[in-house]
Amino acid sequence: xxxxxxxxxxxxxxxxxxxxxxxxxxxxxxxxxxxxxxxxxxxxxxxxxxxxxxxxxxxxxxxxxxxxxxxxxxxxxxxxxxx
Numbered sequence: 001x002x003x004x005x006x007x008x009x010x011x012x013x014x015x016x017x018x019x020x021x022x023x024x025x026x027x028x029x030x031x032x033x034x035x036x037x038x039x040x041x042x043x044x045x046x047x048x049x050x051x052x053x054x055x056x057x058x059x060x061x062x063x064x065x066x067x068x069x070x071x072x073x074x075x076x077x078x079x080x081x082x083x
Contacts, residue, residue, distance in 0.1 A: 016030075019033050019034060
């Protein structure tokens with residue numbers, strides 16, 4: 001991770017209260033709790049994007065495999081017909 005930069009954000013008081021409770025339970029700072037939550041959310045988003053890209057790639061491979069199988073079938077039939 002890069003260098004830390006201070007950022008000011010506005011949060012509803014109930015959310016800040018929840019963050020403070022978690023921070024106290026885990027003996028961590030507010031910043032650490034918020035940073036960990038953001039890292040988690042960002043990681044999930046990257047994982048979702050990667051999954052979408054992978055599914056598209058697998059679908060493309062699937063299409064190419066089907067085309068190849070269709071082209072190969074006559075060769076197989078011809079080969080077995082001569083046996």
